Amino acid sequence: MGGVKDYYQQKRPPAQSLHRLIEMAEIADSERERTRRASRRAFAMAAVAAVLACAITFSGDLAGEQIPTTIVAQEIALSHEKDLALEFAGESYDELSERMQKLDFRPIAPTRVTEAASGRLLGGRYCSISGCIAAQLRLRSDDGRVHTLVQTRWSDDYDALLDRNVEVDGVRVTFWRERDVLFGLASND
Numbered sequence: 001m002g003g004v005k006d007y008y009q010q011k012r013p014p015a016q017s018l019h020r021l022i023e024m025a026e027i028a029d030s031e032r033e034r035t036r037r038a039s040r041r042a043f044a045m046a047a048v049a050a051v052l053a054c055a056i057t058f059s060g061d062l063a064g065e066q067i068p069t070t071i072v073a074q075e076i077a078l079s080h081e082k083d084l085a086l087e088f089a090g091e092s093y094d095e096l097s098e099r100m101q102k103l104d105f106r107p108i109a110p111t112r113v114t115e116a117a118s119g120r121l122l123g124g125r126y127c128s129i130s131g132c133i134a135a136q137l138r139l140r141s142d143d144g145r146v147h148t149l150v151q152t153r154w155s156d157d158y159d160a161l162l163d164r165n166v167e168v169d170g171v172r173v174t175f176w177r178e179r180d181v182l183f184g185l186a187s188n189d
Contacts, residue, residue, distance in 0.1 A: 067130045067157050072184065073166035073173040079127050079136050080148035080171055080186035086123035086138060096124050100135055105153040107135045110183055112176055119147060129184070130157075148186040158182045 088099045093109040100107065107124070119139035127136040127150065134152035141147060154177055161175040161182065167189075174185045 067160070069161050069164055069166055069175070070168075072129055072158075072161060072175075073168050075129055076148065076150050076173050076184040076186050077168035077171035079150065080188075081169075083146075084125060084136075087125040089123040091121050091123075093121065096121075096135070096137070100124060100126065102126060103133060103135055105151070105181060107137065107151050108178065108181055110149070110176075110185075111178060112183070122146075129182075145188070150184040150186070151181050154180045154182050 088096055090096045090099065093107055097103075097106040097108075103126075109121075119141035122138040122140055124135050124137040127134050129150060129152045132152050132155070134150050137149040137151065139147045139149055158175075158177070161184075162177055164175045166173045166175075170189060171186050172189050174183075174187075176183050
């Protein structure tokens with residue numbers, strides 16, 4: 001067995017083949033590095049584009065301008081239509097306020113009496129309205145219909161929304177303010 005081992009240990013590839021293999025490895029390394037740099041550059045460009053898009057989108061908000069009613073209504077209607085799973089089950093606004101600790105306000109029971117707003121609270125989840133954190137609460141009215149009640153901290157930028165009803169693809173969104181909270185109630189007509 002020793003003879004076979006000795007035979008193959010003495011065999012070496014030609015020097016030209018070794019140089020060609022080393023060259024190919026260096027080219028492959030160079031290509032990988034070039035690809036990594038291009039990927040990092042593409043990622044950086046995408047990040048800059050995203051930041052610019054956000055800045056342009058929210059520049060009105062940052063400049064103190066009022067947020068367009070239709071945009072907020074569309075966000076709430078979309079949240080209502082998605083019908084995403086609840087993160088927090090509960091039938092008490094106080095209980096949800098305690099559990100939803102990421103909010104910068106306390107969700108409150110609406111005092112404005114409507115059939116939907118007086119419905120049974122099923123629970124809630126986090127969402128956002130115009131880039132601000134919000135609570136998306138699900139209610140069931142006495143007739144069995146499900147409604148979405150979105151609440152977020154009041155800002156003067158929301159003045160244009162007050163006491164408005166907006167129709168978005170068959171979803172009626174009603175806005176009002178109570179204390180320091182903006183309410184947006186979404187219901188299917």
